[in-house]
Amino acid sequence: MRIRFKLNGREVEAEVEPNTLLLNLLREQFHLTGAKYGCGIGECGACTVLLDGEPILSCLTLAVEVDGREVTTIEGLAGDGELHPLQRAFLEEGAVQCGFCTPGMILTAKALLEENPNPSEDEIREYLKGNLCRCTGYVNIVKAVKKAAEEMAG
Amino acid sequence: MMAQGFRLIGESTPRMDGIAKVTGQEVYSSDIHFPNMLHARVLKSPYPHARVKRIDVSEAEKLGAIVVTYREVPDVVYCPRLVSTPEATYKDWRVLTGRPLYVGDPIAAVAAESEEMAQRALEAIDVEFEVLEPSFDPLDSMRPEKTSIHERIMYMGKEIKIENNIACTMEIEQGDVEKGFSEADVVLEREYRTNRRYHCQLEPKTAVVRPEPDGGVTIWTTTQSIHNTRLLIHEIFGIPAGKINVVKTALGGAFGSSIQTNIVVPIAVALALKAHKPVRLAYTREEDLHEHCSYQMIFNLKLGAKRDGKLTAGSLEAILDIGAHQIQAYPLLGCLVGWWVSLYKLPNLRYVGKAVYTNKVPSCAMRGFGNPQITWAVESMMDELAEELGIDPVEFKLLNHVGLGDLFWGQGPTVKSIIKSSGVEEIVRRGAKLIGWDKRPKPGEQRGRYRRGIGFGRGFHTSSAGGPVPGTAVDYTGAMLKVNEDGSFDYITALMDCGGGTLTAHAKIIAEEIGVPLECINIVRSDTQTTLYDVCTHASRGVYAGGMAALQVAREVKRKLLELAARVLDAYPHALKIRPDEERSQGVIYVEGVEGREITIGELASMARHKNWGTIAAVASVRQGSCPPHFTAYFVEVEVDTETGKVRPIRVVAGADVGSVINPKLAEGQIHGGFAMGWSMAILEDTPYDPENGDLMNRGFINNYKLPTPADLVPPDRFTVFFANTYEPTGPLGAKGIGEGALNPVAGAVANAIYNAIGIRFYELPITPIKILKALREREGG
Numbered sequence: 001m002r003i004r005f006k007l008n009g010r011e012v013e014a015e016v017e018p019n020t021l022l023l024n025l026l027r028e029q030f031h032l033t034g035a036k037y038g039c040g041i042g043e044c045g046a047c048t049v050l051l052d053g054e055p056i057l058s059c060l061t062l063a064v065e066v067d068g069r070e071v072t073t074i075e076g077l078a079g080d081g082e083l084h085p086l087q088r089a090f091l092e093e094g095a096v097q098c099g100f101c102t103p104g105m106i107l108t109a110k111a112l113l114e115e116n117p118n119p120s121e122d123e124i125r126e127y128l129k130g131n132l133c134r135c136t137g138y139v140n141i142v143k144a145v146k147k148a149a150e151e152m153a154g
Numbered sequence: 155m156m157a158q159g160f161r162l163i164g165e166s167t168p169r170m171d172g173i174a175k176v177t178g179q180e181v182y183s184s185d186i187h188f189p190n191m192l193h194a195r196v197l198k199s200p201y202p203h204a205r206v207k208r209i210d211v212s213e214a215e216k217l218g219a220i221v222v223t224y225r226e227v228p229d230v231v232y233c234p235r236l237v238s239t240p241e242a243t244y245k246d247w248r249v250l251t252g253r254p255l256y257v258g259d260p261i262a263a264v265a266a267e268s269e270e271m272a273q274r275a276l277e278a279i280d281v282e283f284e285v286l287e288p289s290f291d292p293l294d295s296m297r298p299e300k301t302s303i304h305e306r307i308m309y310m311g312k313e314i315k316i317e318n319n320i321a322c323t324m325e326i327e328q329g330d331v332e333k334g335f336s337e338a339d340v341v342l343e344r345e346y347r348t349n350r351r352y353h354c355q356l357e358p359k360t361a362v363v364r365p366e367p368d369g370g371v372t373i374w375t376t377t378q379s380i381h382n383t384r385l386l387i388h389e390i391f392g393i394p395a396g397k398i399n400v401v402k403t404a405l406g407g408a409f410g411s412s413i414q415t416n417i418v419v420p421i422a423v424a425l426a427l428k429a430h431k432p433v434r435l436a437y438t439r440e441e442d443l444h445e446h447c448s449y450q451m452i453f454n455l456k457l458g459a460k461r462d463g464k465l466t467a468g469s470l471e472a473i474l475d476i477g478a479h480q481i482q483a484y485p486l487l488g489c490l491v492g493w494w495v496s497l498y499k500l501p502n503l504r505y506v507g508k509a510v511y512t513n514k515v516p517s518c519a520m521r522g523f524g525n526p527q528i529t530w531a532v533e534s535m536m537d538e539l540a541e542e543l544g545i546d547p548v549e550f551k552l553l554n555h556v557g558l559g560d561l562f563w564g565q566g567p568t569v570k571s572i573i574k575s576s577g578v579e580e581i582v583r584r585g586a587k588l589i590g591w592d593k594r595p596k597p598g599e600q601r602g603r604y605r606r607g608i609g610f611g612r613g614f615h616t617s618s619a620g621g622p623v624p625g626t627a628v629d630y631t632g633a634m635l636k637v638n639e640d641g642s643f644d645y646i647t648a649l650m651d652c653g654g655g656t657l658t659a660h661a662k663i664i665a666e667e668i669g670v671p672l673e674c675i676n677i678v679r680s681d682t683q684t685t686l687y688d689v690c691t692h693a694s695r696g697v698y699a700g701g702m703a704a705l706q707v708a709r710e711v712k713r714k715l716l717e718l719a720a721r722v723l724d725a726y727p728h729a730l731k732i733r734p735d736e737e738r739s740q741g742v743i744y745v746e747g748v749e750g751r752e753i754t755i756g757e758l759a760s761m762a763r764h765k766n767w768g769t770i771a772a773v774a775s776v777r778q779g780s781c782p783p784h785f786t787a788y789f790v791e792v793e794v795d796t797e798t799g800k801v802r803p804i805r806v807v808a809g810a811d812v813g814s815v816i817n818p819k820l821a822e823g824q825i826h827g828g829f830a831m832g833w834s835m836a837i838l839e840d841t842p843y844d845p846e847n848g849d850l851m852n853r854g855f856i857n858n859y860k861l862p863t864p865a866d867l868v869p870p871d872r873f874t875v876f877f878a879n880t881y882e883p884t885g886p887l888g889a890k891g892i893g894e895g896a897l898n899p900v901a902g903a904v905a906n907a908i909y910n911a912i913g914i915r916f917y918e919l920p921i922t923p924i925k926i927l928k929a930l931r932e933r934e935g936g
């Protein structure tokens with residue numbers, strides 16, 4: 001099947017099987033390996049991408065579902081060589097260790113800040129519940145999201 | 155003594171691979187892709203103990219798949235972990251097996267053009283098994299009438315016989331234990347049982363193998379040691395080591411589960427050699443859960459103390475459930491006694507350790523290598539003993555702790571050195587003050603639904619397996635540093651960064667020592683062919699041992715720079731200085747006090763090229779002569795909901811003595827991550843087995859396994875981390891390790907906090923809501 005969608009701001013087309021997963025489409029056909037396979041069954045959040053701005057698990061999403069819609073991956077977040085404030089905050093706060101959870105974590109955090117530009121620490125922790133990190137204990141991640149929120153508020 | 159006068163050390167700097175990681179451009183082995191690559195799947199035993207009677211792969215081959223079975227792989231018995239010397243290595247592994255020993259044991263593997271085709275081929279393989287009697291519990295497994303899991307294994311090139319499924323043992327006795335106990339006023343003896351945890355590193359095990367025209371292979375894999383991966387593939391397949399190139403990629407966490415070469419590597423090599431094409435074998439999470447787990451341990455611990463608080467004797471019997479294979483059971487028996495005797499001074503002691511085979515997933519090191527397990531038991535008992543003696547646990551532990559000037563068994567009986575820096579008093583006293591230790595409730599006094607308690611646990615971990623004599627652990631690191639013509643430096647090391655920011659720490663050490671801006675240091679993407687040997691990123695050695703190699707090449711390069719600059723500037727090398735010039739992004743060599751006599755490192759390196767002086771470079775292979783402990787102390791406040799049995803963390807205060815703190819935010823991150831792992835070790839994680847089918851009850855599900863989510867832990871404003879003011883004289887610019895000490899005392903602190911809240915002690919991990927409710931009900935009725 002042929003699908004057409006917007007990927008990181010660009011119109012793209014792809015030939016997919018009815019059972020092709022979005023995660024595999026992104027990683028194998030578009031070579032966007034920022035979305036990670038951590039479990040394949042919707043438990044870890046490492047495969048998170050944004051579909052029309054909403055965080056979704058690409059390991060549980062069929063590629064055909066994105067036809068005519070807009071997908072943003074971590075590779076599409078930084079504009080013109082400028083890091084997104086969340087990316088910068090993750091770096092500066094030491095919120096990245098092995099980095100395997102990072103793309104999914106940042107994209108989920110982006111959706112949070114769009115919904116709620118000034119979240120409390122508890123709201124951040126609650127919202128990120130579906131994204132597992134085995135390295136950081138989430139402390140610096142929560143700090144980074146808070147910092148990015150402050151920065152984005154100006 | 156404190157680290158002083160540093161420019162970069164002690165300042166928080168973003169990790170150097172950070173931009174790649176936050177933009178999704180970092181390359182992990184699971185991201186490696188080749189156009190003509192085949193995808194592999196592995197056929198695994200559905201039985202915990204069986205023999206393959208018949209296997210027919212013809213249907214799979216008809217589908218066009220490449221198939222290898224246990225009959226075709228090299229007949230080599232190996233140990234996947236090459237950190238120990240042959241005297242401490244027992245071998246009982248094969249690449250594929252016709253006698254599976256656990257659910258998930260690989261029997262055959264297929265490779266095809268897509269994962270889907272590979273799966274279809276896998277399902278077309280016809281196997282018939284003869285099912286054998288399994289053992290799931292080490293105590294049961296040791297009974298003489300039980301079926302042998304391994305009849306014979308290999309040790310030092312010879313076959314040895316295994317009796318009663320006991321894989322290996324160790325016994326140590328010092329002083330007169332009976333006399334020691336008879337002198338004690340209070341003696342406690344308890345049995346402790348730990349959980350069997352799963353690392354759950356976020357990246358499942360993966361190998362990509364590309365056969366090369368010269369008969370060699372190139373390998374990208376989830377490993378903590380590229381060189382040991384190469385050596386093992388050489389050992390199994392006989393390919394000359396020089397033709398095996400293992401390429402470094404980023405690692406999506408490991409926590410010890412990739413110290414050994416993961417089973418996916420030799421399987422993918424076997425397939426790639428047969429297919430003459432690149433092969434990718436990436437485990438699913440479910441498969442990964444069947445690949446590795448921590449060691450489950452049963453301790454019989456006995457400690458005696460006098461009324462004045464001095465410990466007089468200790469005895470420890472440890473039974474380790476190692477699962478179906480040895481990865482490092484024997485070295486672990488040594489480490490376990492080492493951790494035990496290095497916590498508190500025991501004038502008389504006896505230790506018996508037994509590692510026992512069971513038909514379960516093979517156990518391996520998991521952050522702390524037995525230390526979190528024994529520290530939980532000891533810290534629980536010390537708390538209990540202090541109460542019996544009527545002494546404050548803080549004072550009792552400080553009185554008996556192994557500290558400055560004492561002998562430390564860094565990595566077991568063959569790796570010992572004297573402690574030359576200790577911040578134990580400082581972190582314990584300051585931590586106690588910050589949490590309000592004096593104001594904690596009396597145990598069991600509270601009534602009502604929610605009860606709060608504060609617990610204290612302390613511990614340590616080694617910083618490498620270095621030592622003044624060789625021992626039975628290999629521990630050295632190689633480093634190369636060269637000056638580029640623009641004044642930048644290429645730093646080349648085989649040492650892996652498992653996520654801690656280890657290589658950023660090395661770059662800081664180099665930049666600090668030479669006196670150049672940090673951006674000048676380029677960490678080269680390297681592989682086994684272009685690096686010196688490094689043993690492995692384990693034993694919290696990355697900064698302490700690996701960083702020492704970085705420091706030595708930095709010193710040597712600096713010496714050469716000054717020598718050449720002395721010619722150009724017409725001055726004496728020892729009178730020259732280097733300062734960082736942030737604007738020009740490089741170092742400037744100058745004569746102090748004489749204006750105008752200066753040259754940038756770039757100018758000097760270019761001149762060296764034009765004048766044919768050669769490349770300014772250095773190479774070093776460094777063994778640390780010591781294994782200093784880094785110390786940690788945790789004070790944790792918890793709240794127990796007596797209606798649901800749930801425990802919630804309220805506040806955490808953690809103090810750490812890691813010597814010079816190279817990168818504070820990343821060091822704090824180690825503590826945060828260590829706490830999270832320790833917290834869930836205490837109350838959440840376990841991998842129980844279904845005795846009916848011998849499989850894991852939580853199969854492939856992480857949520858059933860119960861990892862903590864951000865909502866389960868404390869927010870940043872209730873987590874305090876501070877560092878001791880210490881300097882390790884044998885460390886690179888005063889630094890020690892941190893990774894494992896960050897975890898080791900946590901479960902003990904949490905268990906003591908639960909006791910403080912509800913007045914009940916638990917001797918089995920994890921302390922689940924069901925256990926808490928049951929214990930409360932027994933005590934309080936209802």
Ligand code: FES
Nearest residue numbers: 038040042045059
């Ligand atoms: S890979 Fe999609 S949730 Fe884990």
Ligand code: FES
Nearest residue numbers: 098101133134135
């Ligand atoms: S940084 Fe490793 S899993 Fe989050």
